[in-house]
Amino acid sequence: MLEMVCVLAIVALLASVAWPYLPRQTSRPRLQAYALQAVTLLKSDRAASMRNGLRVDTRLDTSRRLISSGSGGAALKLPDDVGFQATLPRSCQQRPVMATISFFPDGLSCGGAITLSRADLSLEIRVNWLTGRIDIVSRALANG
Numbered sequence: 355m356l357e358m359v360c361v362l363a364i365v366a367l368l369a370s371v372a373w374p375y376l377p378r379q380t381s382r383p384r385l386q387a388y389a390l391q392a393v394t395l396l397k398s399d400r401a402a403s404m405r406n407g408l409r410v411d412t413r414l415d416t417s418r419r420l421i422s423s424g425s426g427g428a429a430l431k432l433p434d435d436v437g438f439q440a441t442l443p444r445s446c447q448q449r450p451v452m453a454t455i456s457f458f459p460d461g462l463s464c465g466g467a468i469t470l471s472r473a474d475l476s477l478e479i480r481v482n483w484l485t486g487r488i489d490i491v492s493r494a495l496a497n498g
Contacts, residue, residue, distance in 0.1 A: 380472055389490050397488055411424040416440055437469065439469040
């Protein structure tokens, strides 16, 4: 019994020393959670637009790795190991699109896509311009 306690103590000591040196990469489930958070933020902005009768712009800042709500203080900060791209139209309702996905009171949007990726998985969040519907499409990436 004493031997088992000593072995466990040594393993715990080694783990505590090694823990800070282990790579901290975004896991597959965590990437999926980021995508769901982004969808929730987008859907919240769409609902706020319809409820308040005003255009709401969700802001996408790929350099700061930030998705920010236009209807409240919600924001999603993405870690450095997650690829983050936005595909947006050049213009919407005769105005240039400035790194935003706009939602309108009638439920429509300007549309766009946000891609979050890591080594083996890419998730595309699509906002349909006609319906305002928001979907996630998953694509496995080839390793190497």
